[in-house]
Amino acid sequence: MTEARSLPRILIIDDDASVQVSLALLLKQSGYTALSCDEPQQAMQILATQGIDLVLQDMNFSLQTSGEEGLNLLTEIKKLYPGLPVLLMTAWGSIALAVRGVKLGAADFFTKPWNNTQLVQLIGSTLAYSPGASxxxxxxxxxxxxxxxxxxVGEHPELLKVLATIGRVAKTNAAVLILGESGTGKELIADAIHRNSPRAARPAIKVNMGAITPSLxxxxxxxxxxxAFTDAKTDRKGHFASASQSTLFLDEIGELNRNDQVKLLRVLQNQSYQPVGASKTEQADVRIISATNRELAELVAANEFREDLFYRLNLITIRLPALRERRSDIPLLAQRLIADLTRSYGMPAVVLSPSALNWLSSRHxxxxxxxxxxxxxRTLLLVDKPLLEQNDFLFSEQHEEAQQQASVIDGLTLDQVEKHMIEKAMEQHQGNITRVAKVLGLSRFTLYRRLEKHQIVNAEADDNDEYAK
Known part of the structure; x- marks a missing residue:
C-alpha cells in the first residue's frame, strides 16, 4: 500500500525564475511541497501525474501579456479539475484581470510583490476550505x-452544513461573508467563527456599517x-485598531456607500491603514467577517457594490437557511428561547405543550x-401559566393585532375610525358583503350606504344586488 502524503503539494506556474525560487522557498519553510513550471503545457502534465493540492498561477506569460493565456489556462484547469483550488498572481495594475479569473473559478488572487505572512495565511485558508477537506x-x-x-440550536441538515463549514474555516484567517434574511442569526454565526478561532482570546469588534455616516x-x-479636525481634541482609536489580533465583524456590509467601499478595499489589500491626520501607517492584523441580508452579487451587477471588494469579502460564503426552511428545528429553538426568557425575567420555568409546539412549527x-x-x-408576559398551549399564543397574537389597530385608530375622527374598521373587515372577509355586515352588526343595506359614503370600492359586489343600486 502506498504511504499517504503528509505534506500538501503546491504547483507554481510562472515564467519568472526568481518568482519560482522565492515561492518555493517560502512554501518549503511553511511545511508544503513545491513544484514549479514556466508554461501551460508543462503545468497540465504535472497536474495529470503529480497529485497537486493547490495551484499558484501567474496571469501573464512572456509571450502574451494581455492575460488571455492565463485565463485560458485557468479555464482548462477548472474544467479538468473542478475541485482544485487556484490562487492567481497578478501585478497591481492587472487586478481587473484577476477578478475575471475569480469569476471563472479561481479561489482568490494576490498581488506582486506579496507579503509572505499574508500569502501563507491565504494558502492555509484556501486548503482548509477546498472541496476535498471534508x-x-x-x-x-x-x-x-x-x-x-x-x-x-438545531439539528437540521442545512444548519449542520453551516456548522461544519464554521469548523473548517474558523482556524484560518479567511474572510467570511455571511448571507441570510433578517433574524436568521448572522451575528451568532460570526460569534461562533471567532470563538473557535486562534483569535478567541481577544474580544471581537462588531460594527454596523449602515449606522456609520460617510463623513465619519x-x-x-x-x-x-x-x-486632525475641529472636534478632534484627543487621539481616538478606530475599529481596526481595537480589533488588532482579533476579529472585525462588519454587519450590514451591503449598506456601505461606494466611496467608503474604496477605503475599506484599500485596507484589505494592503493590510494597513492610516489614522486621520497621522503620518504613520498602522498594520491591520484583523480577521474580517461580514454579513448582509442583501444579495451582494446583485448589487455588484447593479454597480452599487464594488466587484473587487466583493471578491475580497467572500473568500468563504456561508448562507443561512430561513427558519421556514428548517421547521424541524422550531421546537428545539422555542424550548431553548423560552428557557432563556424565563431565566432573564427571573420567572419560574414554563413548558410548551405539544399543541403550542405544533402551532409554532406551522407558522411562516x-x-x-x-x-x-x-x-x-410576548406570550410569556401576557399569560401567567406554567404550561403554554396553542390558545395562549392565539390570545397573544390577537392582543398584538388589537394593539396595532388601537395605535392606528388613536387620534382619528369618528368617520375615519368607521372607514378603517369597514376596510379592515372587507379585507379579512375578501369583500363578502354578508359576512362583513354580520361582523360589523349592520344590515346589508346599511353597509352598502357606508361603502358609498366612504368611497370604498367593493370588487365583489353583485351587479344584480338591489342594495348595490
Missing part, C-alpha cells in the same frame, strides 16, 4: 465534541489623532428567529 456527512454530536457551538467613516474605522415566520423570540416573549 466529504463526510455532518453529525451534530461530533461537531459539538470538536467545537464550541453551544449558542447555536475614516475616523470610526481607522481612528484619528488630536487636531418571515422575521425568522427574531420574530419567534418576540412571539414567545
Amino acid at each position: 466529504a463526510s456527512k455532518p453529525d451534530r454530536r461530533l461537531l459539538d465534541q470538536q467545537f464550541e457551538f453551544a449558542d447555536i 467613516f475614516e475616523s470610526e474605522m481607522f481612528g484619528h489623532v488630536r487636531g 415566520w418571515p422575521g425568522n428567529i427574531r420574530q419567534l423570540r418576540q412571539c414567545l416573549e
